[in-house]
Amino acid sequence: MFAFTLFLLAAALVYFAWDLRRVAARKAEETGVGGSVLYSDADHERPTEPLACELPDGGRLVGKPDYLLKRDGKIIPLEYKSNRAPERLFPSHEEQVGAYFILIESRFGPGAVPDYGLVRFGDGKEFSVENSARLRERVLAHAKMMRAIETGGVEARRNHESRAKCAACEFFPVCDERIA
Numbered sequence: 001m002f003a004f005t006l007f008l009l010a011a012a013l014v015y016f017a018w019d020l021r022r023v024a025a026r027k028a029e030e031t032g033v034g035g036s037v038l039y040s041d042a043d044h045e046r047p048t049e050p051l052a053c054e055l056p057d058g059g060r061l062v063g064k065p066d067y068l069l070k071r072d073g074k075i076i077p078l079e080y081k082s083n084r085a086p087e088r089l090f091p092s093h094e095e096q097v098g099a100y101f102i103l104i105e106s107r108f109g110p111g112a113v114p115d116y117g118l119v120r121f122g123d124g125k126e127f128s129v130e131n132s133a134r135l136r137e138r139v140l141a142h143a144k145m146m147r148a149i150e151t152g153g154v155e156a157r158r159n160h161e162s163r164a165k166c167a168a169c170e171f172f173p174v175c176d177e178r179i180a
Helices: 002-031 091-108 133-150 163-168
Strands: 036-040 051-054 060-063 067-071 074-081 116-121 126-130
Touching: 051 091, 060 091, 074 091, 091 116, 091 126, 091 133
Parallel strands: 074 116
Antiparallel strands: 036 067, 051 060, 067 074, 116 126
């Protein structure tokens, strides 16, 4: 009886390993940029844990990139946006990918950090985001400002006239400037 139970357990492990490889191969094909998929938040049937790290100033950074692709020993973040591409990439998109560079370094080590990350839009247009010291400084400064807003040290001000953006904002419930 023990041998049969052990056999069933081994068969289940082989099946799950095969299924994970099959899903990873499908995800790699979907990205269209090559490399193997190490992480995907794009499959909502299989939720993934966010990447997280402690920042030098004591804060915490948490993020869920759509894909992390391994190519030539580096781990490249690929972020999908379903809308049409803008003429130029927004600074917030650059900072989002910049945050992924920090998270990749924390999780996989400095040798895994790539020179670039990708943002692909629903119309197929793709932008490359350079991994630079300047981008890292922007991300860390933005994270510090967000913590100051959350703790009440700095007052957040609305910087747009978009009702949809306003309604989706995490500060909507407590904002005295909301327009939605």
